[in-house]
Amino acid sequence: MEYTAYYDSPLGGITIASDGEALTGLRFEGEKHSADAPEDTGAEELSVIRQTKKWLNLYFSGKAPDFMPPLCLRATAFRRAVWAIVRTIPYGKTMTYGEIAEIIARQKGSAKMSAQAVGQAVGQNPISIIIPCHRVVGAGGKLTGYAGGLDKKEALLALEGALGASEE
DSSP: OOEEEEEEETTEEEEEEEOSSSEEEEEETTOTTOOSSOOOOSGGGSHHHHHHHHHHHHHHTTOOOSOOOOBOOOSOHHHHHHHHHHHTSOTTOBEEHHHHHHHHHHHHTOSOOOHHHHHHHHHTOSBTTTSOGGGEEOGGGOOOOOTTOHHHHHHHHHHHTOTTOBOO
């Protein structure tokens, strides 16, 4: 069963989705690939929903949360590998699509990996903010591609003090 809950963030409404045990989705209202606002499914009683809201409260208060709600990522091995790298980007820092492509290439023992393929995987991230795809930027730190909108990406990076903080 899919459970959904609503979170009212400073940047707008966020839909939280869970399978009852783990977080399966976290998307801004109106975000590309997102559903409309959820119906009340009783999700507020779930531990994972409470943990996610606590995580979001800490994050939006300007603090780096020191815990992670349980996640369930249903995706290809490539996407999961990209998202695993994205999860390692520290609060307040950024990484380019090209840098992630280089890491994936090294992991696969390949000479090269497409930054575009990485960008597509990043764009399919079902758990925004917690899997911090907003910390992934274009070459030279250019703000590109965010399913929630570039205004939200910029606001999230500003909250973290990460604008212009690419680790190149």
